[in-house]
Amino acid sequence: xxxxxxxxxxxxxxxxxxxxxxxxxxxxxxxxxxxxxxxxxxxxxxxxxxxxxxxxxxxxxxxxxxxxxxxxxxxxxxxxxxxxxxxxxxxxxxxxxxxxxxxxxxxxxxxxxxxxxxxxxxxxxxxxxxxxxxxxxxxxxxxxxxxxxxxxxxxxxxxxxxxxxxxxxxxxxxxxxxxxxxxxxxxxxxxxxxxxxxxxxx
Numbered sequence: 001x002x003x004x005x006x007x008x009x010x011x012x013x014x015x016x017x018x019x020x021x022x023x024x025x026x027x028x029x030x031x032x033x034x035x036x037x038x039x040x041x042x043x044x045x046x047x048x049x050x051x052x053x054x055x056x057x058x059x060x061x062x063x064x065x066x067x068x069x070x071x072x073x074x075x076x077x078x079x080x081x082x083x084x085x086x087x088x089x090x091x092x093x094x095x096x097x098x099x100x101x102x103x104x105x106x107x108x109x110x111x112x113x114x115x116x117x118x119x120x121x122x123x124x125x126x127x128x129x130x131x132x133x134x135x136x137x138x139x140x141x142x143x144x145x146x147x148x149x150x151x152x153x154x155x156x157x158x159x160x161x162x163x164x165x166x167x168x169x170x171x172x173x174x175x176x177x178x179x180x181x182x183x184x185x186x187x188x189x190x191x192x193x194x195x196x197x198x199x200x201x202x
């Protein structure tokens with residue numbers, strides 16, 4: 001498992017800037033997560049990750065394709081590892097969407113994220129600093145897990161396993177990595193969840 005990301009070393013004591021910094025970290029890490037997902041698709045599908053077909057489909061479709069490729073290319077443990085990656089990816093995607101499609105409000109304690117639901121109702125989420133940082137940390141774990149299973153898939157996929165056996169006669173390929181726990185889902189606050197206080201915005 002990765003250590004706590006160094007980007008949370010204190011760089012300011014201004015609460016507003018600390019919240020924006022955490023949201024910026026989430027943005028950067030999610031972009032990397034999408035890139036790693038494309039890499040896994042390319043690895044199991046035997047096509048370059050910048051394939052034009054990948055750019056034409058969304059993340060939900062990509063995860064369905066990844067599950068299908070895993071069933072075709074990997075053993076039972078590999079299929080389970082990819083299924084867990086998909087669960088991690090989907091939870092991180094849901095949390096990222098809440099944050100990126102919401103408005104950060106600093107006039108409550110803790111601060112809140114507010115967005116409109118599909119019915120037009122306003123939905124409020126806590127924007128507690130540690131909660132935001134936990135979302136970023138979960139994406140860092142997702143990247144670690146994606147890298148680990150990509151490395152193992154390179155030895156254990158249907159196409160690559162014979163090459164590993166030729167290069168390493170009598171050896172077993174490396175085991176699949178430990179499965180990280182699913183991150184907490186960001187749930188809406190009840191209507192009375194907002195509290196007065198917070199921090200001044202610039």
